[in-house]
Amino acid sequence: MVKIIKTDAEWRLKLSELAYKVTRKHGTERPFSNDNFPKVNGIFLCVCCKNALFDSNSKFDSGTGWPSFFEPINPNNIEEKSDRSLFMKRTEVLCSKCDAHLGHVFPDGPLPTGLRYCMNGIAMVFEETE
Numbered sequence: 001m002v003k004i005i006k007t008d009a010e011w012r013l014k015l016s017e018l019a020y021k022v023t024r025k026h027g028t029e030r031p032f033s034n035d036n037f038p039k040v041n042g043i044f045l046c047v048c049c050k051n052a053l054f055d056s057n058s059k060f061d062s063g064t065g066w067p068s069f070f071e072p073i074n075p076n077n078i079e080e081k082s083d084r085s086l087f088m089k090r091t092e093v094l095c096s097k098c099d100a101h102l103g104h105v106f107p108d109g110p111l112p113t114g115l116r117y118c119m120n121g122i123a124m125v126f127e128e129t130e
């Protein structure tokens, strides 16, 4: 996949303040602040580069207040990286196209994968499909 590379200043211009903080500075939005996507069929895209990340069919209500999915739309569209910050061993999820920080993946999700992709809503835009 061809990487999209921009400077910090370019991302800052392109994104809202919170989206910039989350995706480029590894921030986390407050729970229940950005999980208000329409409950219709669609695709969740990276807010930075519009890379397709998740299908609404894999979204589930985890009760955490963050949009949660049990699988990415395509494993090649995301990257997973071990994250040892905050004294916890977690797996960070990044956009494979522009390296945006999206959230984390945890091994306590529902079937069929048993995974919970815990995303920041501000890191994604929703596009309705038929």
Ligand SMILES: [Zn+2]
Pocket (backbone or CB within 6 Å): 046, 047, 048, 049, 050, 051, 095, 096, 097, 098, 099, 100
């Ligand atoms: Zn991206």
